[in-house]
Amino acid sequence: MPFLDRHLGPRPDDVAAMLEAVGHRSLDDLAAAAVPASIAAREPLRLPGLPAALSEEQALARMRRIAARNRPAVQMIGQGYHETTTPAVLRRNILESPAWYTSYTPYQAEISQGRLEALLNFQNAIMDLTGLDIANASMLDEATCAAEAVLLMHRANRKVKEGAVAVDSRLLPQTLGIVFSRLEALGIEAILTDFSSGLPEGRLFGALLAQIGSEGELLDVGPTAAAAREAGALVAVATDPLALTLIPSPGSLGADVAVGSSQRFGVPLFYGGPHAAFIAVRKGLERSLPGRLVGVSTDEAGRPAYRLALQTREQHIRREKATSNICTAQALLAVVAGAYAVYHGPEGLRRIAEQIHGRAARLAAGLAGAGLEPLHGRFFDTVTVRVPGEADRVLARALEEGINLRRVDADTVGVSVGEPHTAEHIEAVLRAFGASAAQEGEAERFAIPAQLRRRDGYLGHPVFHAHRSETSMMRYLRELSDRDLALDRTMIPLGSCTMKLNAAAELEPISWPELAGIHPLAPADQARGWAELIGDLEAWLAAITGYAAVSLQPNAGSQGEYAGLLAIRDYHRDRGDDQRRIVLIPASAHGTNAASAVLAALRVVAVATAEDGSILMEDLAAKVERHRDELAAIMITYPSTHGVFEGDVAEVCRMVHDAGGQVYLDGANLNALVGLATPGGFGGDVSHLNLHKTFCIPHGGGGPGVGPVAVGEHLRPYLPGDPAAPGEGSGAVSQAMFGSAGVLPISWMYLAMMGAEGLAEASRTAILNANYLARRLDPYFPVLYAGAGGLVAHECILDLRPLTKASGITAEDVCKRLMDFGFHAPTLAFPVPGTLMVEPTESEDLAELDRFVEAMAAIHAEMTEVAEGRVEAGESVLRRAPHTAEAVSADAWDRPYPRSQAAYPVPGLRRSKYWPPVGRNDGTAGDRNLVCECPPPAAFDIEHRADEPAGSED
Template sequence: MINDTSKEFIRRHIGPSEEDMGKMLKFIGANSLDDLIKKTVPEEILLNDKLKINNPTSEHESMKEVKIISEKNKLYKNYIGMGYYNTYMPNVILRNIYCNPGWYTAYTPYQPEVAQGRLEMLLNFQQMVIDFTGMDIANASLLDESTAAAEAIGLSRRLDKNNSNKIFISQDCNPQTIDVIKTRTEVFGLKLIIGDQDKDLSNVDGNIICGVISYPGTLGDIKDPSEAISKIHKKNGKAILVCDLLALAKLKTPTELGADIAVGNSQRFGIPMGFGGPHAAFFATKDENKRAMPGRIIGVSVDRLGKKALRMALQTREQHIRREKATSNICTAQALLAIISAGYAIYHGPKGINEIAERISKLAKSFADKIKKSGYELYSNSFFDTVTILTKNKTQNIYKNALRNGVNLRLVNENMLSVAFDERKNIEKTNELLKIFNSAESINETGKVVLSNIPKNLTRTSKYLTHPVFNSYHSETEMTRYLKKLEDSDIALNRSMISLGSCTMKLNAVSEMIPVTWNEFYEPHPFAPVEQMEGYRYLFTDLKNWLREITGFSGVSLQPNAGAQGEFAGLMIIRKYHLENNDKDRNVCLIPSSAHGTNPASAQMAGMKVVVIECDKDGNIDFKDLKTKAEQYSKNLSALMVTYPST
C-alpha cells in the first residue's frame, strides 16, 4: 500500500501525533475524536452529513495549485492611484518582519510584559504619523483610509454640542471614501452635502458636525485647504483632512493648515497593494480629542522597577471595556502592517523618505511638462504625484492603447485620464507612458527639474522623523539587529504556545503565508480591471462556495476586512431587511453579556439599541432572561446576536 499524503499537512501543522492524541483522549474519557465531538456537541445541532467541499491535497500539491491560480492574474504597470501605489518593501523588512513568525503570529498586546517589541514598533508608527501630520496624538492604526475617515466623522459627532446633523464632504475625496462615509452615516440620519469645497461649503446653512477635505485631491490637485478649514470652523464643525503620508514629506502639515483630525493610509510606506488589502490606516488629532479617539493607543509608562515600559493606554475608550459605549468597534486593526510601515520609515529615515518623495514628484512634473508640450491640457498644474490630463475625444483611444501595452491608467470620465506615479516608476517607464499618449517628447536623466508643481505657500519647511529611532538604523545590519532585539522582547508562536484569543494570525501555516509574497498576489492594484484578475476571482469563487457549504447561507461577502467589520455588515443587512418590510422601529439588538466587546459596539454603530441578556458563570445564555427580554421588546426587536461557540 502506498501512503496517502493528502492529510499530512494537518499533522504537521497542528502537531500532536496519533500517540499523543490517544493519551489525551484516554485522559478525558473519549475513544476517538469523533466520539469526543459527539460527547461535546449536542445531538440536535451535530452535523452528520459530510461537507461538499474539495478533497484535501498535500501541502506541496496545494502550493502547486495555488501557484497555477496566481499565474492567471495579469500584472500590468499601474498608474491608477486613488490612494494605492506600488512600493518597495525593503528586503530586510520582508525577511525579518513580513515573513517572520516572531512578528506575524504574536497575539494582541493585552499583556505588555510579553509584548514590548511590538509595542515599541507601534509607538514608532504613532510617532511617524504625528511627525508627518503635525498632530499631538495618533493611534496605532485603523483598517483603511475610508473607514478612518468614517471614524473621524464619528469622533466629530461625539464631540458636537450643537445638535447638528450636517456633514460636508469634498467631491475631491476618493470615491471609495465617499461611499463608505455614506454607509456609515446613513443609520444616524445625518445629511451629507457632497460638493466643491471652494463654492458649495459657503452655501451650507447653519452649523455642521464636520467637513472632510482631501489633501491632495483624488485627481492629484493640491488646493490650499486653509480657507475651507476656516469656513468649517465658523460653522462649528471639525475639519478632517484625508492626507497622503508621502505627500506630507513635501507639503505643509494638516496642523499648520488648521485641521482638527488627519486620516489616511500608510500603504505606500512599504506595503504591497495586494488587490486591496490589508493596509494600515492612520488617525491623528489634537490632544483635547484623545478620549473620543477610536483605536489602540500605545503609551509610555514605567514598570515596578522604574524602568520605561510600554502599554496600551486609555483603554477605557475601547470595545473590550466600554462595549456599546466604546468610541468604535475597532479591535486589533492592522498591527502587522503598521509595524512594517514604521519599519519603512525607520530604515529610510527622513533623508531617504524625502528623496523618495522628491523623485516621484520630479517624475510626475517631468511627465506633465512633456504632456503639455505635446498639446494636452492639465486638470491642475499643482500636484504631488498624480497628473490628470484633459484628453477629450482621445480618451478611449489612449486608454485602450495603454491596456494593449500592459498599462493601467485611471479612466476618470470620457474627457479625462489620470496618471499616478510611485516609488517603482522610473524614467524608462515614464517615456513608455509618453508614447502611449502619442507624444514625441521624452525625458532624460540630466534635465533639471524644479518642483513648481508644489505651491510655494504649501511647501513644507518643518522637520519630521527627528527621533533617534528614525536616524539610527539605515544599514541592513543595523536594521536586522534592531528588529531582532525587539522580537526577543516578545512571545509569539516561535517561542511557545499562545493560549489566548481566537481571531489572530497565530494559526496561519507557513504554506499559507508564502503565496502572499508572490508578485501575482502581491502587486495588483485594487481597481485594476477585473478581467486582469482571473486568479483572484478564481480564489474568491472557491472560497465563497466553501463558505456557503459550511455556513448553509446562500450569500457570502468577502468585503469585511476584520471580524468586527463582518458583524457590522451583518447588522446592516438585518437593518435593511426591516426597512424593506417597513419595520422602521425595529432597532433593538439582544446581546449576551458574555459576548465579545465588538458585538455591542458594532450594534451601536449600526444604529441599534443594545439590550443585554444575562449569562451564567460559564458564559451560557440565561434562557429565561432571553425570553423575558424578547417579549418585552417584541415590537422593536431587530436581532439576536450570539457568539457561537460563546466567547
C-alpha cells in the same frame, strides 16, 4: 506526510492517552458527546471543487496556477493605492517572519515590548508628518478611518452638538462611499461640498477636507479650515503621508484630525489590502480616539516601558457606549510602514517624494507640450488630463506598454506616479498619449509652489537616523522581535482568540508578485486568478457554515458584525418593518457585538445569563415577548462565550424567528464547529467568521484580520456592495471590494490542504485538547462552566476567585507570573472577572499542554503559600512578577524568595528560557500621564537618569 498531520499537535499515541484522561474511547465519541445531537451535521462536510485534501506541494502548485491567471502590470492607476518598493530587509524580517506575524495583540505589555516599540515608531512618524499631537497604532483602511474621524468630530464638538458635516467632493470615491454609507446608517447629515465655493449653509459640527483631490489636485486647505473653525466646526483632513514630506502638515493648517493610508510606506498593493490607515488628532481629543494607542509608562525599576493606553479593549468595558467598534487594527502593516520610515529616515522619504513629484511634473510638461494641458497645475504625484473621446484608446496603448492608467471617464485619463516608476515608464506613458518628453526646464512650471511647501522638520527622533545600513536594520528588527513572545516560541492559550498554527506553506504565496502586485481597480481580465481564489473561498466558507452566500469584504471581525447587522436592518426595512430596531445580546457576549449594533442604529437590550453561563431562557422569553414587534435580531456566540455547547441553541433560534426577528450567530468560536455543525443549519440567518482565528490568518500583533459575513438566501441582496461604484456602495463596510484580499491566500491554502475531513478532525482535536486541559487543571483551578457530561467546547474558563479571595493574588498576577515560565497569559477577566479563559487549539502537542499544566500547578502552589500565610502577598514571587534578567542578576537581591524561584520555577526552563525585557508595567500611571511618543535613548539609562539634576525631564 499529509498536511493534516503537520497541523495537528497530538500524535496518535498522545491522542489515546488524552482520550483516556477525559474518559472517551475515540475522537468521534468525544465530539458526539460534546456537540448536541440537535445541531450536529447530518452529512459529512464537502468543499465544492475540492474532492480531497491537497499536499503542501500540490496546494502550492495549484496556487501557482491560480496566480498565473493574473496579469501584473505597471500600476499607475492611483486612487489611494500606489506601487511602492518593499525593502527586502523588511519583507524577509517582518512580513515573512513568524516572530512578527504570529504574535498576539499586545495586551500583555511586558512580553510585547518589541512590537510596541515598532508601533510607537509608526505613531511617531504619523504625528511628525501630520503635525498633530497624537496618532494611534493604525486603523483598518483610509475610508473607514475617514468615517471614524467624522464620528469623532460628532462626539467631540462641544460647541455644535447638532448640525451636519461638510464632506469634500474631491475625496476618493471609496472614501465618499464609506463615509456616506456609515453616516446614513446613523442618521447623521452629510453635505457633499465643493469647498472652492465656500462652506455650505447651516450649522456644521465638522468638515472633512481633502488635501489632495481624487484627480490629483494639490489643495490649500488652510483658508477652508480656518473658515470652518470660525463657524464652530472641527476639521479633519485626508492626506498622503509621503506627500507630507513636501507639503504643509494638516496640523499647521488648522486641522483637528488627519487621516490617510500608510500603504505607500513599503506595503504591497495586495489587491486592495491589508494596509495600515492612520488617524492623528490634536491634544484634547485623545480620549475620543478610536482604535489602539501605544503609550509609555515605566516598569517597577523605573525604566520606560511601552503599553497600550486608554482604550485597551474598551468595547468590553463600555459595550454599546464604546466610541467605536474597531477592535482589530493593521498592526503588522503598521510595523512595516514604521520600519520603512526608520530605514529611510527623513532625508530618504523626502528624496523618494521629490523623485515621484519630479517625474509627475515631467509627465505633465510632456503632455502640455503635445497640447494636452493637465486639469490641475498643482499636484504631487497624479496628473489628470482630458483627451476627448480618446480615453479608451490611450488606456489600450498604455497597456501595450505594460502599464495600467486610470479611466476617469470617456474623455479623461489619470496617471499616478509611484516609487518604483522610472523615467522609462514616463516616456512610455507619453507615447500612449501621442506625446514626447519635455525639454529641459519645462517641468519647472509644475513645481509645487512655495506657499504649498513644507517648512518645518519631521522625524527628528534618533531612531529615524540610526539604521541606514541593512546590517543595522536587520539587527534592530531582531532586537525588537527578541523582546516579544509569539507563537514561534510558545503556546498562546488565549480563549476566544484561537492562536493556532499559521503554517509556512499557507503564508508563502502572499508575497508572490502575481498576487501582491495587482491593483484593486485593475481590469477584470488582469485579475482572473484573484477571481478564482475568491470564488473558491466564498464557496468553501458557505459550505462550512451552511449559508447561501459569503462576502469577503469585511476586513475585521467587528466589520463582519457590522455588515451582518446592516443586512438584517435593511431586510426589515424593505419588508416595511423599519420599527424593528432592537437587538438582544447576552450579557456575556463579545463587546464588539453591542458596539456594532449601535453603529447600525440598532438599540441593544441585554439578556441575562444563567449560573451555568448559558442564556437565561426565562429572561430571553420575557424580552422576546416584550419587544416582539420591535425585535430585529438576537446576537449569540456559539459555542458560547463561556466555552460551552449550549443544548438549547435551536430553541433560542426558534423563539426569535417566531417573533419575526433574525438570528445573528457570532462566528468567533467556529473552531469548535467546522465539519461538525453548521450555523446556517441549526437556525442562523447570518454569521461573521474570523479568518484570523479559525482559518489560520495570523494575528500579526493585532492585525490584519478578515471577518467575512455569511448569510442565508433571503439576506443575499444585502451583502456589502462596491464602495467605489456609484449606487452600488449600499452596505459597504471596507474601502476595497474584497477588503484585505492580500491575506486570503492563507485561508485558501489551509482549506485546500486540510480538506473536508481534515477540518472536522481539527475541530475534534481542538475539543480534545481543551477538555484535556480542563480535566488536568480542574484540581488546581476549577473549570467554571461545562456542558453535557462535564465537557467543554474548544476552550474553558478557570475560576481563580476562591484562591484570590484567600490569598489576595489576582488573575492578573497569575498572568504576569506565567511570563516567567515562558507563556503568554490566557484571556484575562473575560467573560467573567477574576477568571482566565484557556484555548489550546488543535495545533498544540501533548508536551506543550503538559508544560502549561506544570506551570499552572506551580503557580497554584505559590498562591497557596500566600493563602496559608507563609508568604506576604505584596512581596510574593507572584506580585513581583515578571522577573527580568537584569533584576535576577543584580548585585543586590532584597526579595524574600530565592533568585532560582524567580527565574527557573520549573527545571525545564534551565534548558531554554525567555526573559521578559521589562518588569511589571505601571498602567495606571501611564493613563494618568499619557505619553505616546518615543522616549529618547537616555531615558532607558537608569544610572544616567539617577545622576540628573532634580526637575530634569526625559
